[in-house]
Amino acid sequence: MFIIVTLLIINSTFLNAQFIINIFENNNYYAQMYDEFSQEVEYLADPAGIDSGVMSSVVSKEQMQQDIVGTVYSAYNYKGSAGYSINKDNIQSKFFEKISEYAVTHGYTVEGDIKTNLEYVSTYAANTYETYARFPYIDYLGDFSVRLKKAFGIVLMISIALVFALITSLYLTTNWKHRATRAIVYALTGSGLMLIIEPLVFLLSNKIKYLAITTRSIYDFAVGYAQEVLFMFVISGVGLLIAALMVFIFIYKRQYKKAF
């Protein structure tokens, strides 16, 4: 039972793109990432001799959110280059257009060396955008998930069949049905405690918050992600304990009825 629940949790967290998207939404990831990108683009404006604010409004918040979500889903559902891709050429031409306008209004002619220099800036800005919009290591994680999902399904089915077979054989090999039910209560309680203890110790130790990540958006995501996974273990454990309690009450109700 412990293995089944663990597999189910892994399947709905590590191997699930929607789980990542939910963590993004709960931790204000899009807004934070957009602010960090805008800040980085501002830093590019300084050496390029462009005023503050000119480059920061080229890409919209919505566009970035769409690209972040698109690349995550794509990584978890498609192999290789199939699926969603960030339109970097479009981003680059938007940046070039904006800084060319700026250059013209400041008396520069956009040709020759100036044109080449501005192209460098727009290419660099587009590459920076891609770095920020594509979640770190998402392609590796997605690829790993796609390859693991099939094997996971098989292991899960085997585990469920095994538990079912054990419970059936337990009932078939004894005449004392309440004893078999009591054994199931032990198993449910044990599995529940196993799911709760270790994650709870980890959660209470607060160790996750010490992750040495220097980017706020990624840090908040990583902490939120780890906490959410550990909470799922604890909640599932509590669920099993409640199930054990209900079976326990059921046995005693029946015994009580028999006695009187």
Place this chain on the structure above:
Amino acid sequence: MAFFGLPLIFVILAYVMIYFIAQPIIKPVSSVFDMMTGDTIPDFSENQNTNDILKISNLGDQANLISSADMTLPRYGDVYANLTIDGTGVDAPVYFGDDNAILRKGVGQYCGSMLPGFGSTTLIGGHVNTYFKGLEKVEVGNIIDVNTTYGAYKYTVTDLKIVDYQDKSAYDLSANHDNLILYTCYPFGTLGFTSQRYFVCAELTSGSKVKYTADN
């Protein structure tokens, strides 16, 4: 009692079993986790990791040789000196580190180069449109003043170079004498990212040597 005792024994046995089965990977995993965690919870407030208060102690004025044990070495993001070149308008705080955020606030020393007085090359970069705009006025023979938190240093400009941004021949980080290299983008007064760099090379003319001791 058995309803709690037996599952508890079951849990302990199961954890022991998992521990023995997973033993080969427990150590590597916990080592990786230790590498990924720090001693403190990260602080993302604006002023983190920077020390903008520059305290010039001029240890070198009292003695011509400073022990590194007597000085506080800068951490990444700390401002540890002020750089001026008379008659050029160059007057900038010097930070240890040279990322984009630092170069917005001043000029930055490449961390792979040496601090002044340590007997090798100090490589400092800055933006051409801000703190190093005045480098175009620098001439051979000009004096560069670098007032650090541990002493005052004077360098004399010996050479000016214009090289491709990928060309690393303009400086030697393994030099065994104190020298200062300032660099910025070239040409001056243009827009965008350029492919050339302007280097100002200078040799130490006065300032205390730092003797490195293992205590620091």
